[in-house]
Each structure stands twice: as C-alpha cells, then as structure tokens.
Amino acid sequence: MVKIALIGCGTMGRTHAGGYLKIKEAAVTAFCDIQEERAVKLAEHHGAKAFKSFEEMLEQGDFDMLDVCLPTYLHKEYAIAAMNKGKHVFCEKPIALTMEDGEAMLEAARANEVKFSVGHVLRFFPAYKQAGEQIENGRLGVPRLIRTTRNQAFPQWSWENWYQDYAKSGGPILDLVIHDVDWIIRNIGAVERVYAKSFNGTVAGQEHCILLLRLKNGAIAHVEGSWAYPSGSAFHVTYEIVGTKAQIEFDNLTTSPVIKQTCENGLHKLEAFSPVEGLSEPYCAELNEFVRSIEYNLPLAVTGQEAVEALKVVLSGIQSSKSGQPVSL
Ligand SMILES: NC(=O)c1ccc[n+]([C@@H]2O[C@H](COP(=O)([O-])OP(=O)(O)OC[C@H]3O[C@@H](n4cnc5c(N)ncnc54)[C@H](O)[C@@H]3O)[C@@H](O)[C@H]2O)c1
Structure with missing residues (x-):
C-alpha cells in the first residue's frame, strides 16, 4: 500500500483525491491546505489527517509520496522539500515556471533516489x-x-x-x-x-x-x-x-x-x-501509474525529464x- 500526502486541496487536489479512492494500492493519509477547511473536508472523507502547515505534515505525517496540487509557482519549493525527506513526488503540470526550477526538481529526485512524475494527463x-x-x-x-x-x-x-x-x-x-x-x-x-x-x-x-x-x-x-x-x-x-x-x-x-x-x-x-x-478517469489513470510504479518498482509513465522537455x-x-x-x- 502506498501512503499519500496531498498538498493543495483546490480544483486539482479534489480531482486527485477522488482518483485515489479507486486505486487499490493507494491510501491518502494526509491532506494539507492553507485554507484548512478544504483539507479537513477531504480528510474526513478519506479517513485521513488534515494539516494547515506543510512543515507539520512533513514532520508528523505518515506517507511515502507527496502529491503537489499547488499553484505552479509553488511546485518547486514543496516538491524538493519532500524529496529531501525521501518522499516520492507526483506534481501537477506544468512542472515549473523556469528551466532552472525544473532542472532543480530533477536533480533533487536523482540525489534523493526518489520517483518523480508530472501530471501530463x-x-x-x-x-x-x-x-x-x-x-x-x-x-x-x-x-x-x-x-x-x-x-x-x-x-x-x-x-x-x-x-x-x-x-x-x-x-x-x-x-x-x-x-x-x-x-x-x-x-x-x-x-x-x-x-x-x-x-x-x-x-x-x-x-x-x-x-x-x-x-x-x-x-x-x-x-x-x-x-x-x-x-x-x-x-x-x-x-x-x-x-x-x-x-x-x-x-x-x-x-x-x-x-x-x-x-x-x-x-x-x-x-x-x-x-x-x-471526466475523472484520466486523472485516476495517471495517478494509478505512479502509485504502481512505487508499489511494484515499475518504470514511470511520465518522467520529470519529459516534463522539462x-x-x-x-x-x-x-x-x-x-x-x-x-x-x-
Ligand atoms: N492537469 C490538468 O488538467 C490541470 C487542470 C487545472 C490545473 N492544473 C494545475 O494544477 C495546479 C493547481 O491548480 P488548481 O486549479 O487546482 O489551483 P486552485 O487555486 O484551485 O487550488 C490551489 C490550492 O492550493 C492551496 N494553497 C496555496 N498555497 C498553499 C500553501 N502554501 N500550502 C498549502 N496550500 C496552499 C490553495 O488554498 C488552494 O486550495 C496548477 O499547477 C495548475 O496548472 C492542472
């Protein structure tokens, strides 16, 4: 079972959360949003824990991968912080706003030997x-x-x-x-x-x-x-x-x-x-690929390198x- 923390409980966060419910190897254990009520609502539905602070979730949460559904300008910071804690990362597209940020995310995934994929759905x-x-x-x-x-x-x-x-x-x-x-x-x-x-x-x-x-x-x-x-x-x-x-x-x-x-x-x-x-099936399918790539150590369907290209x-x-x-x- 792959334990997931999801950050950013807006439009895409809600879509991804629905997708995980249909994936047998996935369990979302933590949701985080600065609008705490959004995290609480999803957490109640999934039997997960809600966090307002990412740092707290990173310290206290029990998870293997982070799903980043934040606005694009925040992708790099949160993805890299999670990778540095040894977490696999699935990040919504576009990977980042600049080549430097995209490359830094690839490098962090390589250095920490974690899986990293981007939502090219x-x-x-x-x-x-x-x-x-x-x-x-x-x-x-x-x-x-x-x-x-x-x-x-x-x-x-x-x-x-x-x-x-x-x-x-x-x-x-x-x-x-x-x-x-x-x-x-x-x-x-x-x-x-x-x-x-x-x-x-x-x-x-x-x-x-x-x-x-x-x-x-x-x-x-x-x-x-x-x-x-x-x-x-x-x-x-x-x-x-x-x-x-x-x-x-x-x-x-x-x-x-x-x-x-x-x-x-x-x-x-x-x-x-x-x-x-x-409507939600393609999102479920992309997340299913990533979860399975972790659970069974399979190749990624979408690589970070492809997202940078x-x-x-x-x-x-x-x-x-x-x-x-x-x-x-
Ligand atoms: N794959 C697709 O088809 C698709 C479609 C739409 C959006 N996207 C991408 O998904 C990402 C999210 O877009 P969206 O439309 O869901 O945005 P949104 O504005 O609907 O949701 C963003 C959420 O992040 C929360 N948030 C902001 N800063 C935070 C922080 N520091 N810590 C915790 N929570 C924080 C906000 O409160 C909000 O709930 C973007 O990168 C966007 O480009 C992809």
Missing part, C-alpha cells in the same frame, strides 16, 4: 491515447500535419486568482498549451523550432495564443490555446492529425467519437471510434511571442 485521455496508438501502429502513415486547439474561458476558480498573475501561472502558453505540446513530443516527435503569437499577458485574462512548431522529423504543428472565450463557454478541445496514409480528428463538443479518414482504391472511407471519457518548448513559445522571432531549440 492528456496522454491518458482515451481520444488522445487512441490517436497515439494509430500513429504508433503506422495506420496513419507518417504524420506530417498536426492541428490542436484547447480553448476555454479564463480560469476564474483559482485561489487568490493566481492564474491572472503570469509570474505565478505563466499564462496560457505555459499553463494550457503545454498539454498538447507534451502529447505531440511523445507521440509525433521532438520540436526543432517554435514561432508564436499571443498578447503576452498584456491583456489580462483575455489571452489567445498560437504556436507553430517545426518538428525534427519535418512535421509541422499548429497549436492553439485560449483563456479568452466568453465566461461560461464550454471547454473545447480538438485535434487533427494528417499522415501520409490517413487522417484522424477529434472534437470534444461535436464529434465525441474519434474519426479516422482513409482513402482506399480511390474510395473515401470514414471510421469512428468511441472513446469513453469519464515540454517546458522548454513552451518557454521558447513565450520568448518567440515576445520577440516576434522564431526560436530554435
């Missing part, structure tokens, strides 16, 4: 897993063109509105688009060059962004993200991947199945897959959007 969403499988088994041929969108209203739910402060959240290029960037790197290939357009935080809470990625294998990706849809808009994500043999597309609002198009003997053929998307691409995107020039990695 898109890899666990059925529609994205299916596209990955189609690419891996060669059914699309060679992927050449990728188009992804991830659009929503400004995330207004956060503690002290920390998403609004780009020094804390990084804005939508760092916070949002990193999901698709990680997925593209892992399923299609490493990024060579980035060109990006956005408002760079100059229009608070109204940011659209577009990244154009050139991959080392020659494919190009158009990656779009937004925090500027009208308040109350549905979360809208899409992808289109065009390979030399077939194309595959997904739209979470209009085509709940994934659609694959092929052309055989001059005949156009459409094929639909139905990913069953329980994705961070490098989005930071290059921010740099490009500020300078107006493409950035080579």
Whole structure:
C-alpha cells in the first residue's frame, strides 16, 4: 500500500483525491491546505489527517509520496522539500515556471533516489491515447500535419486568482498549451523550432495564443490555446492529425467519437471510434501509474525529464511571442 500526502486541496487536489479512492494500492493519509477547511473536508472523507502547515505534515505525517496540487509557482519549493525527506513526488503540470526550477526538481529526485512524475494527463485521455496508438501502429502513415486547439474561458476558480498573475501561472502558453505540446513530443516527435503569437499577458485574462512548431522529423504543428472565450463557454478541445496514409480528428463538443479518414482504391472511407471519457478517469489513470510504479518498482509513465522537455518548448513559445522571432531549440 502506498501512503499519500496531498498538498493543495483546490480544483486539482479534489480531482486527485477522488482518483485515489479507486486505486487499490493507494491510501491518502494526509491532506494539507492553507485554507484548512478544504483539507479537513477531504480528510474526513478519506479517513485521513488534515494539516494547515506543510512543515507539520512533513514532520508528523505518515506517507511515502507527496502529491503537489499547488499553484505552479509553488511546485518547486514543496516538491524538493519532500524529496529531501525521501518522499516520492507526483506534481501537477506544468512542472515549473523556469528551466532552472525544473532542472532543480530533477536533480533533487536523482540525489534523493526518489520517483518523480508530472501530471501530463492528456496522454491518458482515451481520444488522445487512441490517436497515439494509430500513429504508433503506422495506420496513419507518417504524420506530417498536426492541428490542436484547447480553448476555454479564463480560469476564474483559482485561489487568490493566481492564474491572472503570469509570474505565478505563466499564462496560457505555459499553463494550457503545454498539454498538447507534451502529447505531440511523445507521440509525433521532438520540436526543432517554435514561432508564436499571443498578447503576452498584456491583456489580462483575455489571452489567445498560437504556436507553430517545426518538428525534427519535418512535421509541422499548429497549436492553439485560449483563456479568452466568453465566461461560461464550454471547454473545447480538438485535434487533427494528417499522415501520409490517413487522417484522424477529434472534437470534444461535436464529434465525441474519434474519426479516422482513409482513402482506399480511390474510395473515401470514414471510421469512428468511441472513446469513453469519464471526466475523472484520466486523472485516476495517471495517478494509478505512479502509485504502481512505487508499489511494484515499475518504470514511470511520465518522467520529470519529459516534463522539462515540454517546458522548454513552451518557454521558447513565450520568448518567440515576445520577440516576434522564431526560436530554435
Ligand atoms: N492537469 C490538468 O488538467 C490541470 C487542470 C487545472 C490545473 N492544473 C494545475 O494544477 C495546479 C493547481 O491548480 P488548481 O486549479 O487546482 O489551483 P486552485 O487555486 O484551485 O487550488 C490551489 C490550492 O492550493 C492551496 N494553497 C496555496 N498555497 C498553499 C500553501 N502554501 N500550502 C498549502 N496550500 C496552499 C490553495 O488554498 C488552494 O486550495 C496548477 O499547477 C495548475 O496548472 C492542472
């Protein structure tokens, strides 16, 4: 049984807590939040202990791993403090706000010989897993063109509105688009060059962004993200991947199945897959992988190094959007 302490009982903390209830090798023994009532509520539900102070939880809590669901600017400090006490760490994405912080987290995990993973959950969403499988088994041929969108209203739910402060959240290029960037790197290939357009935080809470990625294998990706849809808009994500043999597309609002198009003997053929998307299941799946990697000493599904690679691409995107020039990695 892996004993877990969870810090940050906000939106993602509550989602993760629900996920652990379905994992047979997991038991959350401690919750921590500076808004103590949030920790108490989850602790009551899980039969765990509630803490207001992280230091107290680190000293008194009985746990093997820390799950960091804090605002992004706090990830490094808390993850490293736990690693230095010999705890494994699962940290929400994005890993950190800077390469230096991300690298310091990798180094602390190495030095303390603990497992460390980051919540690149898109890899666990059925529609994205299916596209990955189609690419891996060669059914699309060679992927050449990728188009992804991830659009929503400004995330207004956060503690002290920390998403609004780009020094804390990084804005939508760092916070949002990193999901698709990680997925593209892992399923299609490493990024060579980035060109990006956005408002760079100059229009608070109204940011659209577009990244154009050139991959080392020659494919190009158009990656779009937004925090500027009208308040109350549905979360809208899409992808289109065009390979030399077939194309595959997904739209979470209009085509709940994934659609694959092929052309055989001059005949156009459409094929639909139905990913069953329980909202919390991908989060449960990513945590299940991490818990099992500890319990049975298995390789990580998502490594810290991979999270740093994705961070490098989005930071290059921010740099490009500020300078107006493409950035080579
Ligand atoms: N994987 C995903 O799909 C996804 C979705 C949303 C957010 N995120 C990421 O998850 C992380 C958390 O985001 P959120 O939306 O849950 O934020 P949130 O604002 O909803 O929750 C943050 C919580 O942390 C608590 N907190 C702040 N400082 C603390 C401290 N020093 N000690 C203890 N508790 C503290 C706050 O009281 C709050 O309850 C961010 O890194 C964000 O980018 C990931």
